[in-house]
Structures are given as C-alpha cells and as structure tokens.
Amino acid sequence: MKNQYPGFFLVIEGIDGSGKSTLANNLYLALKKMGKDCLLTFEPTNGKWGAILRQSFTGAERLSANEELGLFMKDRQDHLENVIIPALKDGRIIICDRYYFSTAAYQGARGLDPQAILAESRAKSLEPDLCLFLELSPEEAINRIRHGRKEKENNFEQLDYLKSVAKIYGTVKNGCIPLDATLPIEELTDQALKLILQRLEDKNLN
Ligand code: TYD
Numbered sequence: 001m002k003n004q005y006p007g008f009f010l011v012i013e014g015i016d017g018s019g020k021s022t023l024a025n026n027l028y029l030a031l032k033k034m035g036k037d038c039l040l041t042f043e044p045t046n047g048k049w050g051a052i053l054r055q056s057f058t059g060a061e062r063l064s065a066n067e068e069l070g071l072f073m074k075d076r077q078d079h080l081e082n083v084i085i086p087a088l089k090d091g092r093i094i095i096c097d098r099y100y101f102s103t104a105a106y107q108g109a110r111g112l113d114p115q116a117i118l119a120e121s122r123a124k125s126l127e128p129d130l131c132l133f134l135e136l137s138p139e140e141a142i143n144r145i146r147h148g149r150k151e152k153e154n155n156f157e158q159l160d161y162l163k164s165v166a167k168i169y170g171t172v173k174n175g176c177i178p179l180d181a182t183l184p185i186e187e188l189t190d191q192a193l194k195l196i197l198q199r200l201e202d203k204n205l206n
Helices: 022-033 048-058 063-087 100-108 113-124 136-149 159-172 186-202
Strands: 008-014 038-042 093-097 130-135 177-180
Touching: 008 022, 008 063, 008 100, 008 186, 022 093, 022 100, 022 136, 022 186, 038 063, 048 063, 063 093, 063 100, 100 113, 100 159, 130 159, 130 186, 136 159, 136 186, 177 186
Parallel strands: 008 093, 008 130, 038 093, 130 177
Antiparallel strands: none
C-alpha cells in the first residue's frame, strides 16, 4: 500500500555495521533543527515481539527461520498500527531504521524465499515514501563491528551470513536509493538530507 497519509515515511536500510543508526540520528537532528516534526524509530522495536527477537539475537539458541519471520512480521504490524500510521496521520516525518527489506534479506539469508517475503510485506504493510540504502562491503562492515564497537558480533553478524544478506539485499532493494557508506558521516548526512528535502517538496511537505 502507498502512503496516503499527510506525513512522510523514510526508511534506512543496510547491513549491520553500515552506519544506519548514526545516519538516522543525524537526519533526525538535522530535520528537527529545520523545524520539522520528526519521529525516529526502528525495527525490531522494543515492543512485545521485538523484545523476544532482541533476546534471541544474543541467546545460545537461535529461533528457526520461520519463527523469526513470524515475529518480525508481527512486530512490524504492531509498529505500523501503533506508531508509524498514527504519526503519519499527524503529518510527521518518520525515520525508520530497518523495515521489510531487512526481513527479505536477513530471513532470506536463512533459506526463506526473499521475493515471497517482499511480496507478502508489500501487500500487508505501508510502502515507504523513500528508502535510503547504505552500501558497504560485508568485510568492511565486520571490520567496523569488531574494531569500532569493541564487541563481539551477535548471531546476525557473522561474515558468511552478512555476505548472503548483502547478496539478497541486492535483489530486493529496487526502488531504494543507494548511498556510499564509506563517505565521511557529514557528507553522507548532507547527501541523504538533500534527497529527503527533494521528496518532501515533491509531496508538498516542505
Ligand atoms: P538492529 O537493531 O538494526 O541492529 P543494530 O542496532 O545492532 O545494528 O537489528 C538487529 C538485527 O535484526 C540485525 O542484525 C538485523 C536483524 N533483522 C532481521 O533479521 N530481520 C528484520 O526484519 C529486521 C528488521 C532486522
């Protein structure tokens, strides 16, 4: 479904370590500074289903691919109904760190059919007005996770897994605008901001 509400729905995607959360935060601050009413949010959420998922990331035993898929879908419906749609109705700008492209890529990398996940997600969820995709090689991403964060990668972040996630992302991210994640963060933020402001203008939300 297309977004028919007055607000603007921005999604940021990319593999772990690509800098999505930093970019999302920078955009939130920049847009707020311009006087725009923004909401920064993310998936998996901290709600009921998201909490189960987050717990399983670091747990010894990973959920089955289908269990994960079911939980991510429930988490998303909850997120849409209770957070995203109400904010769009209020005319706000939603910045969402991960959305259904992540489900297609990550659960796809566990053996499920990415195109089927994408089709089901598109039918059940709201399409973003703009999706920005941070391009970074899995090797560089793992490097950043290991050295930057000084923490061990979780169940989602092993190199082989990230490689297949990246490969599948490549097949499901049509319509997303690619951004070079190796750029200095200020430059990346500027590029993203320009794209957002252009789309806001197109939607008469400037
Ligand atoms: P995220 O919170 O973005 O990780 P971090 O903030 O640590 O970078 O996402 C946690 C993990 O959830 C991430 O490795 C990707 C995974 N994920 C899926 O497998 N499927 C999904 O649908 C979503 C939204 C995330």
